[in-house]
Amino acid sequence: MAAKTLTIDGKPITAEEGATVLQAADEAGIKIPTLCHLDGVYDVGACRLCLVEVTGVAKLLPACTTRVAEGMEVKTDSERLRKYRRITLELLFAERNHVCAVCVANGHCELQTLAYSQGMDHVRYEYLFPKWGVDTTHRLFGMDHNRCVLCTRCVRVCWHVEGAGTKNVAGRGTRSHIITDLAMPWGESDSCTQCGKCVQACPTGALFHKGSTTGEMERDRGKLEFIVTAREKKQWVTAD
Amino acid sequence: MQLDDLNAIAEKEKAAAKKICLRTCMSAGCMSSRADVIKKNLDAEVKAQGMEAEVEVRRVGCMGFCGQGPLVGVDHDDGREELFEFVKPEDAPAIVSSLKGGPCDVHRGDPKHPFFAKQVKIVRANGGIVDPESIEDYIAVGGYQALHQALTELKPAEVVEAITKSGLRGRGGAGYPTGLKWGTVAKSAGNKKYVVCNGDEGDPGAFMDRSVLESDPHLVLEGMAIAAYAVGADQGFLYVRAEYPLAISRLQIAIKQAKQLGLLGGGIFETPFIFNVDIRIGAGAFVCGEETALMASVEGKRGTPRPRPPFPAESGLWGCPTLINNVETFANIAPIIANGAEWYASFGTEKSKGTKVFALTGKITNNGLIEVPMGIPLRQIVEEMGGGAPDGRQIKSVQTGGPSGGCIPAQHLDTPVDYESLTKLGSIMGSGGMVVMDDTTNMVEIAKFYMEFCMDESCGKCIPCRAGTVQMHNLLDKILKRKATARDLAKLEELCDMVKNTSLCGLGQTAPNPTLSTLRFFRNEYEQLLQPDKFGPRGNGEPKKASVAA
Structure with missing residues (x-):
């Protein structure tokens, strides 16, 4: 070559x-x-x-x-490229509800990092505050459309790395959104292999592992009991 | 099928001609005013008055004068022409009896009206003359002769050469030299190549391609077949939007007829040339008129554009070299081959050859379709042919190029209509929509209308177009509601520049054009709506420099 x-x-x-x-x-x-x-x-x-x-x-x-x-x-x-990049980011921040402080990806978000690195310190455009839902029907993962930037990374990994073809884009213009199969709740999808590649691919907090968002932490107290029972009674079961 | 068979069909058709022909326009416009009933009544009336031997009632395509429809034209064997306008189904008896000299108070039009007289018809030569559902009619006016000529007398390279010499440029809007595009596809390596006809016409106020498809579908098929021969393709796709059901059904009929006569399919004119055409129906997305989005749609994918290069000529449908041209471009091909490149190049200007079909709409007396030579002054179109603005109003501006174009103000009406001159004025030739606006029109509202259109039709793939059009629309809305300041106007202009330069495809790159052109020529209309800027340095509406530059 x-x-x-x-x-x-x-x-x-x-x-x-x-x-x-x-x-x-x-x-x-x-x-x-x-x-x-x-x-x-x-x-x-x-x-x-x-x-x-x-x-x-x-x-x-x-x-x-x-x-x-x-x-x-x-x-x-160049000055011109820097300006265009800043406007692009401003448009993204104004388009959906990107509130870093309460986001699961805060501190690990590519959109946030880009905004810092490009010096986008405020948004001059009207916030659109669209009403997008959150799909938490899947056992392991969740999708918050409000944080989606429609980069379609999830769609591409789903089709071309996993080969499942679960994720896709529906709607036009600013009403575009990521769908599961034929726009059904993620939890009801037959094609989803639960591989989680889409979550790994997502640049923002739109796709996330369940249990990692604010207020979602649950403790499994049974686990302690299991270990204690196993040690003391040589039984690998929980007490009840 | 050989040349003799083709000529035999033409002769037979001509021999069967009757003394008088009642041409009934059955294109979508007239059909919506019950042209089908008019035709039925005329048929029945001719029978009732015992004139079947000398009168033919023919279904024809668009005659062009759509604002006066439904239209019925009369051809007498002595060359006399008559035109009936605003025909109603109950007018049939009067029209038929008038042929025998009976009284008739149906509104008469003038077939020599400047609207018709100033036209030069190449693409629409058969529009309103032949029956679009009869291949024999098309053959009788010389149809498929050009295909025969190309296949038997010319090498593929010679066909490309002829198109190059003719100076034909793409009629979809951008004006790319057609011969150059054909040459690229012809030279691209690949065993499989495709020819695609873009019939996804979607600009507001534009109906040129619909009319060509509805009035003369074989002309487009013949052009596609010649193109396929020239570039080495054996499969064609006709992409037509679903909103054109009449065009689709007439194309289906035309393809079937052409196949039956051996003019499509295998061994056309007993040469080794094979060409099949399939129709693909759009699903309502304007962006599918963009060539890469159209190809994605033909492949069955979501219709979104992709970055070019690679251009379709190199890697198009399923990765194969693909020729994509607009309906009107293909409709020019057979006449060019039949009459020669020099003949075609004799029309138009130095850089814009031939004719262009325009859909003349809006605040204008004579609405309809016209075909004029390139370089004709805009004034001649809107004032002489179009008859100026109705109700004694003044023409304020002419919008060309739809949501990708701009508004040409009245002081520039003497501009010649060619690709370069329109671009210089911040508009474009576009596909042929020409919307006339009178002095009651608010130009900011016009800008907002087109921005709303682009916002709704953005595919959502790239950020500048998806999110930028929304913000520009909202800023225009804010200005119209008298809530905006000079700072908002500066923001709007900055966004126009950004969206124009960073969007992925033509839709986004040209979406700011109507706003930019109205800002260029009608800036005062924007400024009149602005409010003083409370936060400006002196509270006098001057924007703070720092905040605008950020």
Whole structure:
């Protein structure tokens, strides 16, 4: 496979033919902000955060789906790109109910991290406060649509890594939302293999393991009793 | 089927022609005013008055003057033409008896009206003339001759060459050179290739493609077949929106007829060329008019666009090289092959060749479909052909290009209608919607209307379009409600720029256009609605610089 030579932010680098600009930048230690991109899953170029400037191309190009080319000059950072990225994040925060303080992902959220790193310190747009529900019908996992950014990572891992095809997108525009099978409660899904890959893929707190949200912790006191009974009576059962 | 058979059908059809032909428009517009009953009554009346030998009542496609419909045209064998307008089913006896010189008070139109006289018809040449449900009618006016010519006299590369030389550009809106696109698909490696016809017309006020499909479906099929031969495809898909049931049923009939005569399928004109066409019906999403979303929809997936490259010409349907053209583009192909590239290039301007069909609607006296040579001044269309604004009003602006286009103000009415001139004015040629607005129109409301359309039709995939259109819509609404300040207007402009430059597909990239163009030409209408900014530095409505730049 031939190698391509290009410059990213003035830094000359080589990349394998067929590699994306994002991969090439990553290898060279240049960080491009992403949200819908997830290593190991194919890219869709949806979040528009990784847009970069390429000399000679009038349009901004998504680094995640643009292939490297010989002599390409890429700029990943400029006043204009920083402004667009901030607006993109502001639009996301205004779109649904992203309240970090009461979120399961607080401190471990890619949206939150992006907002910090891009210097998005406040939202200038009207909050839409949509009324989205929470699906907690699944035995192990929950889905809070209010925290979803529609990156479709969950859909992609479900179809292309697990191969279950449980998750999908329904609705148009701002009414788009993630559905399970044919828009049924997650707990009633026959196709879901309960693998949990979608939860691992989610960048925000939209998909979560049950029992990890605020006020959900339950203690299993029976466990202590089980151990004590086993030790003292040599019986591996609970007392009653 | 060979050329002799084709000519025999044409001769037979011409020999069967009667002295008088009553052409009854049975396109969707006239049909909604009971054109089917009119045709039935005319048929019965011709029989009742014993004129079957000399009078034919023919179902025809759109005649164009939709605002005056239902229309009935009369062709006499001495070349005389008559036109009846606003025909009602009970007018049938009077119309038929008028053919014998009887009294008739049905509203008469003028077939020489500037609305008709200024037109140059290439795409719509058969519209209102042939029966769209009869392949013989189409063959009688020279149909499928161009396909025969292409298959037997030209090499595929020569067909591409002819289209390139003709200067034809994509009629879907963007104006990409058609020959260049064909050449790319022809040269793309792959054993399997596809030809797709984009009939997902969805701009508000646009009905050009519907009319072409309803009036002359074989013209589109013939164009697709020639295209398939040129690029090396053997399968075509006609993507038509479900809201066009009449177009779909006429296409189904046309495909069946063409197959029966061996003009579609295997061994067309006894050459090794194979071409089949299937119809795919859209499910109501405007974004499926975007080519990559359309292809996803044809494949049975959710209709959302994907980043290009790869372009469909390289990797389209199921990863195969795919040629996608608009209905009107395909409708131009057979005439170009039949009459030559030079003939076609003689119409239009240097960079925009041929003709363009427009749907003339809105605040205009003469509503309907027109086909005009490229480069015609906008004024000639709206004032001479369209008859200006009704009720003595003044024309304020002409909107072209639908939700991706812009509003051209009255002071620019002398602009020639071609791709470059319209782009220079911040609008686009678009697919052919032309909505005329008079001086009662509030331009901010217009901007909000188009933004609402884009907001509803955004597929939801990329953030700028999905969330940005909502915010822009809300800001426009706030301005209209007189609750906005200069700061909101600045925010709106900033969002317009951002959504235009960062959206994934054409829908989002062009969604701010109606707002940007009304801001460019009618900024005062926005500013009149603004409120003083209480939080400005001097409370005088001036935005604080720092807060806007953030």
